[in-house]
Amino acid sequence: QVQLQESGPGLVKPSETLSLTCVVSGYPISIGYYWGWIRQTPGKGLEWIGSIFQSGNVYYNPSLRSRVAISIDTSMNQFSLKVTSVTAADTAVYYCARQFGYVKHFDSWGQGALVTVSS
Amino acid sequence: QSVLTQPPSVSGAPGQRVTISCTGSSSNIGTVFDVSWYQHLPGTAPKLLIYDNDNRPSGVPDRFSASKSGTSASLAITGLQAEDEAYYYCQSYDNSLSGYVIFGGGTKLTVL
Numbered sequence: 044q045v046q047l048q049e050s051g052p053g054l055v056k057p058s059e060t061l062s063l064t065c066v067v068s069g070y071p072i073s074i075g076y077y078w079g080w081i082r083q084t085p086g087k088g089l090e091w092i093g094s095i096f097q098s099g100n101v102y103y104n105p106s107l108r109s110r111v112a113i114s115i116d117t118s119m120n121q122f123s124l125k126v127t128s129v130t131a132a133d134t135a136v137y138y139c140a141r142q143f144g145y146v147k148h149f150d151s152w153g154q155g156a157l158v159t160v161s162s
Numbered sequence: 163q164s165v166l167t168q169p170p171s172v173s174g175a176p177g178q179r180v181t182i183s184c185t186g187s188s189s190n191i192g193t194v195f196d197v198s199w200y201q202h203l204p205g206t207a208p209k210l211l212i213y214d215n216d217n218r219p220s221g222v223p224d225r226f227s228a229s230k231s232g233t234s235a236s237l238a239i240t241g242l243q244a245e246d247e248a249y250y251y252c253q254s255y256d257n258s259l260s261g262y263v264i265f266g267g268g269t270k271l272t273v274l
Contacts, residue, residue, distance in 0.1 A: 079263075088164060089200075089208070089251055091263035105259045138207070146255040146263070148198035150219065152207035 045070035047139050047153035055133075055160050061126040063156060065139030066119075073097045073117040077142040079149060080113060080124045082135040092137075094145050095122055102145050129160045165190060166252050166266035173272040174242045182269045184235040184252035190264060192233035195255040199228055199237045202249045202268075211250075212237065239271070247273045 051063035065078070072078055079094035093103040095113045103111055107126070115122040126133055136157050140149035167185040174180040184197065191197055199212040210219055215230040228237045235254075239246055252266040 081265075088268040089202075089253075089265040091265065094263070102261070104262050140208075143213070146195055146261075148196070148210060148213040148253065149200075149208075150210050150213070152209075154207050155205075 045141060045151045047141065047151060049137060049139050049153045049156035051156060051158070053157055053159060055129055055158060056162050057130055057160055058128055061124075061129050061133060061158055061160070063124045063137055063139075063158070064121055065123070065153060066121045067141075068120070070141070071117075072115065072120050072122065077102075077145050078115065078122045079140050079142045081138045081140060081149070083138070083155075084132070084135040090135075092124065092126075094142050096145070131160050134158065134160045164267040165256055165264040166254060168250075168252060168266040168269045170267070171270045171272065173274055174239075175274045176242055176244065178242045179238060179240045180242060180271065181239075182237045182250050182252075182271070184237070184266050186233050186235075186254060186256075186264075188233060189258045190233075190254045190256040191230060191235055193257060195257070197228070197230050197235040198253045199226075200251045200253065201246075202251060204249070208251070242273055244273050247271055 046068045055061045077094040080092040093113045095101040110127045112125045136155040138155045140152040196214045200208040202208040212228040249268045
C-alpha cells in the first residue's frame, strides 16, 4: 500500500524559498503515475500546484508557474517542491499525492504539512 | 474564487439522502475530462471517494454515488451517518490557458 509523507520547515520568512519533500513508500515512483502537490490555504479550498512524471515531465498551475519548481528523485523514491519569493498568501497546508494521470484524480495523499510564512 | 462551483454547505439528518452539486463550464466538466470527488476531514489526508465521474475505489461504501451531465456533476450520499460529516471537494481538469487541474471550493456536510 502506497504511503506519502511530506517533510520540510514549518516556518519560512517572507521573500525566501519554501522547500518540501514527499517521501513515497510502498510503491516505486519510477513506475507509472504522476506525483503532485496540492495546498489548502487557511479557510479556503484545495489548490493544485503542479504534477511531475518519472521522466521529469512536469505540469504547473498557471497562476503559480513563475514561482514554483517540482523535481523528482527516483533513486530516493521522493519528489520535491520549491516555491520562491513567498508571502503570507503562501501560508497553507501542503499535500503531496499520487495522480493517476496529469488530467486525472489523486488516489493517495500524504497527511499534509503546515507551512507558515512569517518573519 | 474556484473554477468549479459548489454550495458552501449542505445538511441532513441521519438516514437521509443529500446531494452536492459541482458546476463547471465548457472548458472543464463540459468536455471529455472526468470528475472526481474527495472527502476531507481537517487535519487528515483527503480521501478519494469517486473517480472517473461515477466509479468508487474499493472500500468506499455504495452509499456514495456520483454522476456527470453537461457542465455539472453531483455527489449523492444516502443513509447519512454521523461519520459522513466532513468537507467534500469535486475535481476535474480545465483546458483553458495551458491546462490545469481544478478543484471546487468545497462543501461542508453537516449531519444534524
